[in-house]
Amino acid sequence: MNMNTTIVIGAGPAGLTAAYELQKLGSKSVILEADHQVGGISKTVNFKGNRFDIGGHRFFSKVPYINQVWDEILEEDFLVCERLSRILYKEHFFDYPLKPLNALAGLGVQESIHVIFSYVAVKFSSQRKRRDTNFEEWVISRFGYKLYEIFFKTYTEKVWGIPCSSISSDWASQRIKNFSLKEAIINAFSNTGKNKNGEVITTIIEQFKYPRLGPGMMWEHCQRALAKQNNPTLMGERVTTINHRNNKVLDVVCRNEAGEETTYSGEHFISSMPLREMILALRPLPPNNVVEAARKLHYRDYLTVVLTVNREEVFPDNWIYIHTPKVKLGRIQNYKNWSREMVSNPKNTTLGLEYFLWEKDEEWEWADDRLIEMGIRECTEIGLIRPDEVVEGTVVRVKKAYPVYDLNYTTYLKTIESYLEGFENLQTVGRNGLHRYNNQDHSMLTGIYAARNILGANHHIWSVNTEKDYHEEGKLEQTPSGGRLVPIPKFN
Ligand SMILES: Cc1cc2nc3c(=O)[nH]c(=O)nc-3n(C[C@H](O)[C@H](O)[C@H](O)COP(=O)(O)OP(=O)(O)OC[C@H]3O[C@@H](n4cnc5c(N)ncnc54)[C@H](O)[C@@H]3O)c2cc1C
Structure with a gap:
């Protein structure tokens, strides 16, 4: 592998955008992705022709450059959606807002x-x-x-x-x-x-953009644009070890599902894997206080039961928040109301029932059929469907969907951040990579900053989406299509 290459861990929005920005700047990258699909939490799952997200993904950003990148990647495949969402509480629907x-x-x-x-x-x-x-x-x-x-x-x-x-x-x-x-x-x-x-x-x-075939479409297009210029995404490659010496990462070791290991070396490393795992993958291991801090970062897990319902229109909302305490169900997405193309048969509706869990909860281990049964029961209980209308269902589990902001998390993050600052060629980006509750746009922004830092800029990635509005975001400069880096305003 060319030693000037940047190794990017994770093909979610942060990792793919980092590689995309590097490509625009004329620099090479290889993305290592544990999954067999790109997009991370922003992927779109296709179940028998019906598509759904991991929770509906709105595309909205106050950062002009992010909007530009989205338009560039997706071209004419963006829809503009009018939002309708309500809260269900004690049998009443409340408009939200x-x-x-x-x-x-x-x-x-x-x-x-x-x-x-x-x-x-x-x-x-x-x-x-x-x-x-x-x-x-x-x-x-x-x-x-x-x-x-x-x-x-x-x-x-x-x-x-x-x-x-x-x-x-x-x-x-x-x-x-x-x-x-x-x-x-x-x-x-x-x-x-x-x-x-x-x-x-x-x-x-009240309005947001949405790719015609769901958010995964954006990230599949991005992966293709990278591949065209020889910046590959290697699928099924889970990074398990990050070897370093003298404040520099030397290489990373990946394990595929067959248990085979491959080592990838590069000049720079950008990681969007969960911060806890990344710290624990470092060899030698960081000092005890850093390892302990990483172990104290928590993540909330997520599971969606997706039901295909034999009814043309079930409710008019994009999603409904379920405040009713008697059901475990937290939110319901109606993907057809995001894009009509999300369902294969226009006479049906696909509902995404969202459950927020810990991996250690017993429901996490339940068989899919039992979870689907619970979903049908709960949806019936709150009056949205009849059980006989359900054609079929499927379940997708997502570990570490939410980085938890408990009362002490900032203390642990500070310890980790100051340790990682010692590295010359390793940057962490994205939602779980920074343990920050980021939407796609802020996850992408951190990837863009990391790419630009490699080419000589000096962005403080940890500040994105912390102080109310990161004051430089709105002014983020565009990269010229010629691929040379323009001077980027410094701050601190
Ligand atoms: C329910 C829900 C709803 C959301 N709604 C919205 C929304 O409406 N709008 C919006 O903009 N955002 C939304 N988000 C947030 C959005 O999903 C994230 O901001 C975005 O996906 C984060 O991108 P990322 O690249 O940082 O991380 P991820 O999407 O988590 O991607 C990380 C990638 O790294 C890979 N990986 C992890 N470990 C390894 C390893 N060891 N080796 C190799 N690869 C690895 C993963 O497989 C994954 O593909 C939502 C999130 C959730 C959970």
């Missing part, structure tokens, strides 16, 4: 008054003393206790599997940032999707 009249009608007079009083109460007390150390406090101090209880608590605890008081407020500030109840109400009437500073409120965007 919340609309005051709809919310009042669903809650009834008594509960609405309760909501208003608890909001006013918290506004008065929080003017004096706002506590934001965990998710529960963060939300209550902005929305009041009653709204928190109805619209945040059950769903959030289903997703994370831990009490809201044990979740870091970082998650809220990253996901619900620049958003308040006042703005929700103003937006419900004005429908601008922007806050008082004119910023787009990410959590309530």
